Amino acid sequence: MHTTSPKARLAPAALLLSMVAACGAESGRGAESERSAIRAPASSAPPAVCADPINDPDHCAYELKDSHLRTSAPRIGDSEALDKTGADVFNTARSGGCLEEVDSTGMCHGEAVLEATEEYVPLVQQALARRGYTDAVVRLGRPEDPTVPGALLWAVRVGDVCVFGDIVGPERRWHEWYAGLLPDGRCLTA
Numbered sequence: 001m002h003t004t005s006p007k008a009r010l011a012p013a014a015l016l017l018s019m020v021a022a023c024g025a026e027s028g029r030g031a032e033s034e035r036s037a038i039r040a041p042a043s044s045a046p047p048a049v050c051a052d053p054i055n056d057p058d059h060c061a062y063e064l065k066d067s068h069l070r071t072s073a074p075r076i077g078d079s080e081a082l083d084k085t086g087a088d089v090f091n092t093a094r095s096g097g098c099l100e101e102v103d104s105t106g107m108c109h110g111e112a113v114l115e116a117t118e119e120y121v122p123l124v125q126q127a128l129a130r131r132g133y134t135d136a137v138v139r140l141g142r143p144e145d146p147t148v149p150g151a152l153l154w155a156v157r158v159g160d161v162c163v164f165g166d167i168v169g170p171e172r173r174w175h176e177w178y179a180g181l182l183p184d185g186r187c188l189t190a
Contacts, residue, residue, distance in 0.1 A: 058148075059147075059148065059168065059175055062146055062147050062148055063146050063147070063164070063175070063177050063179070064146070065146055066144070066146050066182070067146075067179065067180075069182055069183060070180035070181060070182060071160065071180030072180050073162070073178045073179050073180040074161070076176070076177070076178060082158065082161060082163075082178065085158050085163065086158075086163045086176065088131070089133065089154075089156045089158070089163045089165065090165055090176055091107060091108075092106065092107065092127050092128055092131040092133065093114070093124050093127060093128060093154050093165055094108060094112045094114065095107055095108040095112065095127045095131075096112075096114060096120060096123035096125075096126065096127040097112040097113045097114035097120060097123065098111075098112045099111045099112060102127075105131075106127065106130045106131050113172075114152060114167050114172070115152065115170070115172060116140065116150055116151050116152040116166075116167050116168060116170075116172075117140075117152070118140060120152055121138050121139055121140065122138075124152070124154055125138040125154075128154065128156065133156050135156065135157040136154060136155065136156040137153075137154070137186075137187060137188045138152075138153070138154045138155075139188075140152060140153065141153045141166065145188060145189075146164065147175075148166070148168045148169070151168040151169070152166060152167040153165075153166045153188075155187035155188045156187070157181070157186070157187050160180070160181055161178050161179075161181075162178065162179045162181060162187035163176075164176065164177050164178070164179060165177075
């Protein structure tokens, strides 16, 4: 099982995404046209894959539980543009729990703590909206969602791919993954 300390270390996938972002991610507002141009590959790839190889197997099953309904999506590491945006989404969501003031770009460069509680839902939603991610849903996971029920979940539509992230339980385990769209074109059911 993959757990974090009380200071909530980043999962390996988040570290990969953060490193990719540090190599030239654009600001949320300036990259809007680039984001909308991201397309999933036309392939027979599975609609979702587990992003973090050290995830506990139970979370992997949650990530994939509705994959039979979704379009295909690339894996983390398969699309540089999507990985940059994915890193920005992760860091922006993380900013919703910033313990200090965020900078002028809306990013938190200090310690941030997010927990799977209702109080963090509007904070993450506001952080994503300030950064220009208007097609985003943040909520506590429902039984039909591709996460543990009760997890703090965010889903951001980027072109025809969904960038997901969650924080599970009091131990604050972080997960990030990509998935395709549902038949109605959304990342999550209403």
